[in-house]
Amino acid sequence: MSNKQKRYFLTEEEIPTQWYNIQADMVNKPLPPINPATKQPLKAEDLYPVFAEELCRQELNQTDAWIDIPQEVRDMYKYYRSTPLVRAYGLEQALGTPAHIYFKNESVSPVGSHKLNSALAQAYYCKKQGITNVTTETGAGQWGAALAYAAKAFGLEAAVYQVKISYNQKPYRRSIMQTYGAQVTPSPSMSTRAGKDILTVDPNNQGSLGTAISEAIELALNTPNCRYTLGSVLSHVTLHQTVIGLEAEKQMQKAGEYPDIVIGCFGGGSNFGGISFPFMRHNILDGKTTRFVAAEPASCPKLTRGVFQYDFGDVAGYTPLLPMYTLGHNFMPANIHAGGLRYHGAGVIVSQLLKDKMMEAVDIKQSESFQAGLLFSQAEGIIPAPESCHAIAATIREAKKCAETGEEKVILFNLSGHGLIDMAAYDQYLSGSLLDYEVTDEDVQRNIAQLEKVL
Amino acid sequence: MSNKQKRYFLTEEEIPTQWYNIQADMVNKPLPPINPATKQPLKAEDLYPVFAEELCRQELNQTDAWIDIPQEVRDMYKYYRSTPLVRAYGLEQALGTPAHIYFKNESVSPVGSHKLNSALAQAYYCKKQGITNVTTETGAGQWGAALAYAAKAFGLEAAVYQVKISYNQKPYRRSIMQTYGAQVTPSPSMSTRAGKDILTVDPNNQGSLGTAISEAIELALNTPNCRYTLGSVLSHVTLHQTVIGLEAEKQMQKAGEYPDIVIGCFGGGSNFGGISFPFMRHNILDGKTTRFVAAEPASCPKLTRGVFQYDFGDVAGYTPLLPMYTLGHNFMPANIHAGGLRYHGAGVIVSQLLKDKMMEAVDIKQSESFQAGLLFSQAEGIIPAPESCHAIAATIREAKKCAETGEEKVILFNLSGHGLIDMAAYDQYLSGSLLDYEVTDEDVQRNIAQLEKVL
Numbered sequence: 057m058s059n060k061q062k063r064y065f066l067t068e069e070e071i072p073t074q075w076y077n078i079q080a081d082m083v084n085k086p087l088p089p090i091n092p093a094t095k096q097p098l099k100a101e102d103l104y105p106v107f108a109e110e111l112c113r114q115e116l117n118q119t120d121a122w123i124d125i126p127q128e129v130r131d132m133y134k135y136y137r138s139t140p141l142v143r144a145y146g147l148e149q150a151l152g153t154p155a156h157i158y159f160k161n162e163s164v165s166p167v168g169s170h171k172l173n174s175a176l177a178q179a180y181y182c183k184k185q186g187i188t189n190v191t192t193e194t195g196a197g198q199w200g201a202a203l204a205y206a207a208k209a210f211g212l213e214a215a216v217y218q219v220k221i222s223y224n225q226k227p228y229r230r231s232i233m234q235t236y237g238a239q240v241t242p243s244p245s246m247s248t249r250a251g252k253d254i255l256t257v258d259p260n261n262q263g264s265l266g267t268a269i270s271e272a273i274e275l276a277l278n279t280p281n282c283r284y285t286l287g288s289v290l291s292h293v294t295l296h297q298t299v300i301g302l303e304a305e306k307q308m309q310k311a312g313e314y315p316d317i318v319i320g321c322f323g324g325g326s327n328f329g330g331i332s333f334p335f336m337r338h339n340i341l342d343g344k345t346t347r348f349v350a351a352e353p354a355s356c357p358k359l360t361r362g363v364f365q366y367d368f369g370d371v372a373g374y375t376p377l378l379p380m381y382t383l384g385h386n387f388m389p390a391n392i393h394a395g396g397l398r399y400h401g402a403g404v405i406v407s408q409l410l411k412d413k414m415m416e417a418v419d420i421k422q423s424e425s426f427q428a429g430l431l432f433s434q435a436e437g438i439i440p441a442p443e444s445c446h447a448i449a450a451t452i453r454e455a456k457k458c459a460e461t462g463e464e465k466v467i468l469f470n471l472s473g474h475g476l477i478d479m480a481a482y483d484q485y486l487s488g489s490l491l492d493y494e495v496t497d498e499d500v501q502r503n504i505a506q507l508e509k510v511l
Numbered sequence: 512m513s514n515k516q517k518r519y520f521l522t523e524e525e526i527p528t529q530w531y532n533i534q535a536d537m538v539n540k541p542l543p544p545i546n547p548a549t550k551q552p553l554k555a556e557d558l559y560p561v562f563a564e565e566l567c568r569q570e571l572n573q574t575d576a577w578i579d580i581p582q583e584v585r586d587m588y589k590y591y592r593s594t595p596l597v598r599a600y601g602l603e604q605a606l607g608t609p610a611h612i613y614f615k616n617e618s619v620s621p622v623g624s625h626k627l628n629s630a631l632a633q634a635y636y637c638k639k640q641g642i643t644n645v646t647t648e649t650g651a652g653q654w655g656a657a658l659a660y661a662a663k664a665f666g667l668e669a670a671v672y673q674v675k676i677s678y679n680q681k682p683y684r685r686s687i688m689q690t691y692g693a694q695v696t697p698s699p700s701m702s703t704r705a706g707k708d709i710l711t712v713d714p715n716n717q718g719s720l721g722t723a724i725s726e727a728i729e730l731a732l733n734t735p736n737c738r739y740t741l742g743s744v745l746s747h748v749t750l751h752q753t754v755i756g757l758e759a760e761k762q763m764q765k766a767g768e769y770p771d772i773v774i775g776c777f778g779g780g781s782n783f784g785g786i787s788f789p790f791m792r793h794n795i796l797d798g799k800t801t802r803f804v805a806a807e808p809a810s811c812p813k814l815t816r817g818v819f820q821y822d823f824g825d826v827a828g829y830t831p832l833l834p835m836y837t838l839g840h841n842f843m844p845a846n847i848h849a850g851g852l853r854y855h856g857a858g859v860i861v862s863q864l865l866k867d868k869m870m871e872a873v874d875i876k877q878s879e880s881f882q883a884g885l886l887f888s889q890a891e892g893i894i895p896a897p898e899s900c901h902a903i904a905a906t907i908r909e910a911k912k913c914a915e916t917g918e919e920k921v922i923l924f925n926l927s928g929h930g931l932i933d934m935a936a937y938d939q940y941l942s943g944s945l946l947d948y949e950v951t952d953e954d955v956q957r958n959i960a961q962l963e964k965v966l
Contacts, residue, residue, distance in 0.1 A: 127513055164619055232894065235885060439621075439687065482686050
């Protein structure tokens with residue numbers, strides 16, 4: 057490649073000073089979250105006992121398109137941002153495609169994923185409000201690691217409930233959280249009523265994200281000066297993640313390109329929204345026609361096979377009712393390695409955008425995702441997280457179409473994290489023992505039929 | 512910090528176009544390697560059957576101070592270089608030191624360490640010579656992973672012999688090598704005579720680097736179009752690593768500073784030499800008085816307690832005799848987590864420089880290294896490799912002296928790699944079960960006494 061530039065950075069002065077709130081520009085705003093007891097739309101104040109107040113206001117803000125990034129958060133962003141925008145020459149060559157493939161490399165964050173972008177913001181707003189302790193839940197541990205480090209950076213104590221089976225089976229991310237100084241408790245635990253209730257009935261319960269959320273919220277509510285934090289799904293989390301797309305927009309300008317297609321993997325929607333919304337803004341306001349493709353696992357297909365419906369965000373039904381594409385909050389996703397994509401619903405903003413055909417969704421089988429991840433590893437050197445492999449697989453599909461048609465489309469995807477803590481998954485793929493999981497229509501319909509009809 | 516810059520990069524055009532060969536500028540050149548059979552100085556041609564020819568010439572080159580980096584290697588360097596030069600504000604604050612601490616972050620390489628800088632060069636020279644297959648040995652796997660990816664990048668087949676105990680106990684780096692497409696064999700194996708001889712006598716032998724080196728060399732010698740590669744110790748490896756210090760020099764200029772002290776951890780010497788030699792050049796030629804500090808483990812103290820003597824580079828005695836600081840090639844280092852520092856000797860260039868008092872060495876106990884690594888993780892977010900923790904510990908010692916004296920010294924250290932595959936070691940430290948290892952003078956003297964006196 058010699059004279060061709062491989063990576064694009066921003067100077068520290070060029071790092072965005074504001075996050076982008078797409079809610080302000082949406083033609084059809086998301087429907088309001090609803091208090092399940094009163095069936096009335098939720099107010100920001102209703103959430104104050106759980107989240108830092110500024111985050112509650114951001115959650116429901118449908119008027120301000122731009123939200124200032126506090127200087128203290130920008131100072132911490134400088135530790136790893138801008139992340140590189142990379143031209144994937146190696147992947148293009150391996151595919152023999154005329155497409156120009158770019159990826160935003162969020163895996164270079166010290167915690168290994170994009171999660172830190174919101175963790176730092178949430179920890180900062182808690183600190184600013186005088187909060188001293190934060191709680192959260194985590195499965196495989198990407199979000200827990202991000203919160204653990206963010207809490208340390210802002211001088212907060214962090215308590216993380218980790219799903220017990222992950223705590224025991226994937227000890228490395230637990231160790232990472234502990235290295236950052238967080239207290240990590242396997243969930244269910246005896247430290248909360250929710251945990252005790254489960255363990256009394258089932259002492260060997262291996263935990264779930266739903267249970268861990270309940271424990272983390274309960275601890276936050278019962279601890280002075282403590283708040284709960286969440287790593288995806290909610291609108292304020294996606295807001296913070298727009299720093300990804302805002303940087304990418306400036307970096308693409310430096311490369312002299314603009315994306316025809318933007319792709320992200322999809323769990324709750326925050327990394328997808330983070331890379332997409334700053335570009336989607338130009339579809340809404342400036343007549344651009346970029347396509348936005350969410351890549352979800354075939355085993356948890358809420359966008360491609362779910363319904364748009366009010367549903368709870370958690371299994372236990374403690375959260376407000378949210379207007380979302382969902383498989384039903386009782387849907388139990390298969391145990392794929394992309395733990396961050398094992399979620400029954402989608403955030404309210406992306407759900408409205410999908411309903412309005414502002415974006416698309418594709419489903420990717422586990423085997424296709426790892427096939428894509430292996431090709432990417434060998435072509436670009438970076439071993440991607442199992443979640444990110446879904447975005448790569450969707451990218452490869454589009455790039456292969458370009459190889460057939462000869463079109464030089466510009467494709468941008470988000471490499472949300474690295475897979476260095478997930479090598480056991482690659483081992484399974486390489487040894488031929490990786491499983492694919494199918495979801496039957498019956499499964500989908502049974503869960504959806506249980507939903508209370510609020511709409 | 513707000514207006515203060517945190518990280519410094521180079522543009523792709525600013526990435527060095529030449530490596531720096533300090534041998535050309537040394538007042539006292541290293542003594543020649545000696546053929547153990549003839550007792551005559553080694554010629555480059557003697558090494559041709561084992562290494563690519565250009566590497567053999569680089570190994571013995573004492574006249575050219577600058578060696579061009581081939582364009583093909585520079586193109587691959589662009590995948591991750593320049594690596595960031597980072598001002599460690601977080602660490603400075605945690606230590607309350609007036610020192611200005613900088614680190615060069617080689618952990619951002621796709622394989623997680625500086626090893627790729629030489630692996631790409633070695634793979635390229637093999638490819639250029641028409642070689643199709645490369646072999647090497649690896650312990651924990653940092654070097655093996657780097658060579659596996661470099662081989663894939665240049666279209667070579669790679670066979671890696673991994674010490675059996677690491678192959679079984681640390682499967683993640685094996686998986687990384689396999690993901691890059693390398694064939695990984697636990698050593699000792701039945702694929703070589705050296706391996707068979709050991710397994711016949713001791714079927715449960717768990718392997719050693721010495722044995723793995725023997726197997727890799729034997730495979731290279733017995734396979735058409737195949738050469739062996741090595742990850743440290745040799746002068747050509749250190750030459751390639753000078754890209755670290757050359758970049759750092761330009762980046763320090765951008766920061767408006769010049770180091771008073773340069774620090775690197777020390778195994779065979781390639782990452783230490785890589786960051787040090789470009790600055791040491793100005794001590795030799797321009798009257799600068801920078802101090803250079805090699806941080807070695809207290810359990811493998813060849814620089815601080817070894818002798819300067821001709822010795823073999825490997826346990827079995829297959830290599831040429833090298834003039835080095837050594838604990839004797841039969842010295843068996845304790846099983847510390849910093850596997851990359853468990854080597855009985857030092858490269859010939861650093862050995863001569865230490866003899867000539869151009870550099871210093873300190874020894875660091877394992878517990879002090881992890882204490883430093885934990886502090887660094889919490890202050891800067893990056894979890895360092897156990898090897899790199901030694902450099903951090905030495906840096907902290909110097910920074911604390913500055914806190915006492917009030918001196919604003921500029922300290923630069925090399926963060927050679929991240930510790931994400933080494934979290935079990937942090938677990939041990941956090942749980943209080945990490946061991947320190949002492950080396951008795953008797954141990955040192957017994958091994959040294961066995962050395963044949965060639966000098």
